Amino acid sequence: MTKDDVFRPASIVEALRATPETRVADIDTNGTPGFDGDKALGERLFAERGAVLSDLQEMLFAEGRTGGTRSVLLILQGMDTAGKGGMVRHVVGQIDPQGVDHKAFGVPTEEEKRHHFLWRIAKALPRNGQLGVFDRSHYEDVLVARVRSLVPENVWRGRYDEINRFESEVVREGTTIVKVAMFVSLDEQKKRLAERLERRDKHWKYDPSDVSERALWPQYQQAYQDMLDRTSTDEAPWYVVPCDRKWYSRLAVTELLIDAFERLDLDWPEPTFDIETEKRRLAES
Numbered sequence: 001m002t003k004d005d006v007f008r009p010a011s012i013v014e015a016l017r018a019t020p021e022t023r024v025a026d027i028d029t030n031g032t033p034g035f036d037g038d039k040a041l042g043e044r045l046f047a048e049r050g051a052v053l054s055d056l057q058e059m060l061f062a063e064g065r066t067g068g069t070r071s072v073l074l075i076l077q078g079m080d081t082a083g084k085g086g087m088v089r090h091v092v093g094q095i096d097p098q099g100v101d102h103k104a105f106g107v108p109t110e111e112e113k114r115h116h117f118l119w120r121i122a123k124a125l126p127r128n129g130q131l132g133v134f135d136r137s138h139y140e141d142v143l144v145a146r147v148r149s150l151v152p153e154n155v156w157r158g159r160y161d162e163i164n165r166f167e168s169e170v171v172r173e174g175t176t177i178v179k180v181a182m183f184v185s186l187d188e189q190k191k192r193l194a195e196r197l198e199r200r201d202k203h204w205k206y207d208p209s210d211v212s213e214r215a216l217w218p219q220y221q222q223a224y225q226d227m228l229d230r231t232s233t234d235e236a237p238w239y240v241v242p243c244d245r246k247w248y249s250r251l252a253v254t255e256l257l258i259d260a261f262e263r264l265d266l267d268w269p270e271p272t273f274d275i276e277t278e279k280r281r282l283a284e285s
């Protein structure tokens with residue numbers, strides 16, 4: 001089999017897009033939707049496509065430097081151990097850091113708690129020409145906030161519409177939103193948590209409360225289901241990425257980003273000076 005038999009970027013993007021039929025409980029977290037190749041090919045493509053992604057981002061950055069107002073926002077949501085941090089290091093890490101606005105959202109601070117839940121989100125939106133990356137996001141406010149009853153039901157229920165209105169406005173102002181829901185199986189999560197306990201270099205990542213969250217898996221699945229059903233819009237659709245195989249999930253998110261950048265129809269900015277004149281001036285200098 002050649003590369004072209006198994007690798008069509010568009011089929012990955014298409015296969016991952018959430019639909020009204022998507023059932024969180026039925027996701028094959030070990031699957032590789034839209035891709036028939038093996039790990040070796042996946043890793044090779046990941047490197048090749050990473051270079052493509054990096055060039056596209058540089059074009060957006062150049063556009064932003066010359067007055068452009070567009071940006072891209074990658075939102076990563078997933079249970080602990082889904083691989084959000086690795087996605088940032090490996091996928092986003094292929095891009096020039098000066099073009100990346102990265103933000104990880106943890107438990108809201110006292111100050112953040114005094115504001116509307118979207119306050120800290122609005123402040124972290126990407127600047128013109130940047131790739132914004134959210135490691136967790138406002139979706140925590142309809143996930144953990146719901147499952148852990150941090151706010152009354154009528155409050156979190158109202159948030160789906162608030163989020164849709166907010167994102168619609170963000171899109172209208174020139175930000176392309178790529179929402180990635182990352183899913184690992186309960187077994188795979190157990191393995192990854194066990195590794196955090198085994199390895200001295202991973203102890204810092206272990207959080208005893210992650211084990212308590214495992215008991216709430218069905219409630220989280222329901223919360224993820226409603227999130228997909230209520231907030232996957234044409235303007236800002238969700239993509240559902242199986243994450244038991246890290247090499248696949250990283251290739252997949254690379255493709256989702258390339259797809260978003262390609263839809264911007266980017267080009268290098270026109271010079272604001274006369275090239276021949278400048279060549280002459282430089283030669284004479």
Ligand code: AMP
Nearest residue numbers: 080105106107108136140141144145150
């Ligand atoms: P980590 O991503 O492992 O650093 O953990 C961050 C923690 O912050 C997770 O347990 C999240 O559930 C929690 N968190 C993030 N956003 C919120 C929020 N809006 N409300 C409550 N907890 C949150």
Ligand code: MG
Nearest residue numbers: 080205207210
């Ligand atoms: Mg954690």
